[in-house]
Amino acid sequence: MPKAKKHKKRLFSKVIVILFILFVLVLAYTSYTYYNKIFKPNINININDEYIYIPTGSTFDDVIEILKKEELLIDLASFEWLAEIKNYKNNIKPGRYRIKKNMNNNELINLLRSGKQEPVKVVIRGFRNLEYLAGSVARKIEADSATLASILSDEMVARKYGFNANTFITMIIPNTYEFYWNTSAEQFIDRMSKEYKSFWTDDRKTKANEIGLSQSQIAILASIIQCETNKTDEMPTIAGVYINRLKKGMLLQADPTVIYAIGDFSIQRVTKKHLEFDSPYNTYIYAGLPPGPICIPYPHTIDAVLNYKKHNFLYFCAKDDFSGYHVFAKTHEEHLINARKYQQALNKLNIK
Numbered sequence: 319m320p321k322a323k324k325h326k327k328r329l330f331s332k333v334i335v336i337l338f339i340l341f342v343l344v345l346a347y348t349s350y351t352y353y354n355k356i357f358k359p360n361i362n363i364n365i366n367d368e369y370i371y372i373p374t375g376s377t378f379d380d381v382i383e384i385l386k387k388e389e390l391l392i393d394l395a396s397f398e399w400l401a402e403i404k405n406y407k408n409n410i411k412p413g414r415y416r417i418k419k420n421m422n423n424n425e426l427i428n429l430l431r432s433g434k435q436e437p438v439k440v441v442i443r444g445f446r447n448l449e450y451l452a453g454s455v456a457r458k459i460e461a462d463s464a465t466l467a468s469i470l471s472d473e474m475v476a477r478k479y480g481f482n483a484n485t486f487i488t489m490i491i492p493n494t495y496e497f498y499w500n501t502s503a504e505q506f507i508d509r510m511s512k513e514y515k516s517f518w519t520d521d522r523k524t525k526a527n528e529i530g531l532s533q534s535q536i537a538i539l540a541s542i543i544q545c546e547t548n549k550t551d552e553m554p555t556i557a558g559v560y561i562n563r564l565k566k567g568m569l570l571q572a573d574p575t576v577i578y579a580i581g582d583f584s585i586q587r588v589t590k591k592h593l594e595f596d597s598p599y600n601t602y603i604y605a606g607l608p609p610g611p612i613c614i615p616y617p618h619t620i621d622a623v624l625n626y627k628k629h630n631f632l633y634f635c636a637k638d639d640f641s642g643y644h645v646f647a648k649t650h651e652e653h654l655i656n657a658r659k660y661q662q663a664l665n666k667l668n669i670k
Contacts, residue, residue, distance in 0.1 A: 355396040359420045362392045367418045369436065374460060374500050378407040381430070390417060397423050406431055412460075414438060414499030437496040444544055446583065446613050448487050461503040469503050479511050481534065484610030488537035489514045492616045517617065525624040529561065540619040541611035542601075545574035549642055553622035559631050559646065561623075568632070570601035578612035586669050638663035 370390060372381060382398065385391050400423045401407065411433035417426065440458045445451045448470045449463075456463035469475050476486035491513050497506070518533055526536050543556050563570055573588040579597035593600070599608040631646040633653035638660045647653040 355393075356400055356424050357422045360392050360396060360423050360426070361417055361419055361421045362390055363417065363419055365419065367416050370415050370417055371499060372410070372412050372415070372430070374412040374502070376410055376412060378410060381410060397426070400424065401427055404428075404431070412500040435498050435500070438499050440495045440497050442490060442492045442495065442614070444492055444614050444616050444619075446578070451487070451490065451614065455506065459497050459499055459501040459506065461501060461506060465503045466506065469507060475507070479507070485534040485538070487614060488534045488611055490614050491517045492614055522621075522624055529624070529626070535607055536623050537615055537620060538607045538611045540615035540623045541613045542570070542572045542574055542608075543622065544613055544615050544619045545578075546572065547642065547644065550618060550622070552643060553619060554625055554627040555629065555631070555646065556634060556644065557623045557626035558629050559634050561626055562630070562632055564606065566632070567605065569603075569605055570607070572601045575599050575601040575608055575612055578608075587664055636660050 368390070370384065370388065372384065376384075378401070382394070385394060385397070391397050404424075404427050406427050409431045411430065413433060413435035415429055415434075416436040417429075421429075438458045440455055442451065442455070445454065448467055452463040452466035452470065455461070456466055470486055471483055473483045476483050479486070479489060481489060490510055493513070495509070495513070497509070501509075523533070526533055529536070531539065539557065539560055542560065543553050546556055547553060560570055560572070576588055576592050576595060576599075577583060577585050579599035580592060580595050585592065593602045596603065598604055599610075599612065601608060629646075630648050633647040633650065633656075634644040635647070635653060635656040637643050637645055640663065645656045647656055
């Protein structure tokens, strides 16, 4: 074979080899690039995990804006590229998602598409009114406080659940509950209704019937007792006093109802002027229970009413040692002596 032809053949072979090597290199580089886009950690956080909140009704563009604002991703473009391929645009699910430090795009998109949220703990305490309740709950779930407060004070909604606007809040049983963050106000109310029905067992209902009060009335009385004392062991005795007064048709004359009616929770000493404040919640003026609770009573306070202590006491007054406990009396004369001691103790401390 002529040397020229051999040279051309060797040159051609070299070119083929070079082209093949280049192809392999390009393929390797491309594969490596795409692999990194899919599987390389892409979360820009310094702690082990963080949360991303995707509101109800969000679009893919909204999610991108959230990721931008929170600066959660190292490479946003690679996320968008893979999200397009995995059709995340048409699978947006609202919620609160736990983002881990070493997550890659594939893991993040799979999580967001799955809708597998981390639940939040909502702690419901013995709040004074629905505004406090709504504000506290709204800090944990998507529903805003104004919407929650509006629904909880809506007469029509209350009737749907068997209450009125004043007693609706007695459906709320304090406890720690788990919710998904994207819970709406309506879903929150539905859940509380289920918890209320679960709390009011047949045994509790029977005890309420024996006392002669409805479930809401039991809760209203419990709310007064809860504002009277934080001494759990004393609650059944105080409950017995109020039940005795209700049976005799006496005014309850509960100072906390006056403070609630006035709306000034800084009052330390209820005076004659306060007692004249005209409100259906003022139990010094109006007989029976007030139209609604003056706080959200805890389960143990409700149980203190249901298991009230039977006795003949009709009066009680705070002890003059400021221990938080009370002294009880069967007659008004005894009560006046106890009350005078307490008033003198207040005067010594210049509490007005």
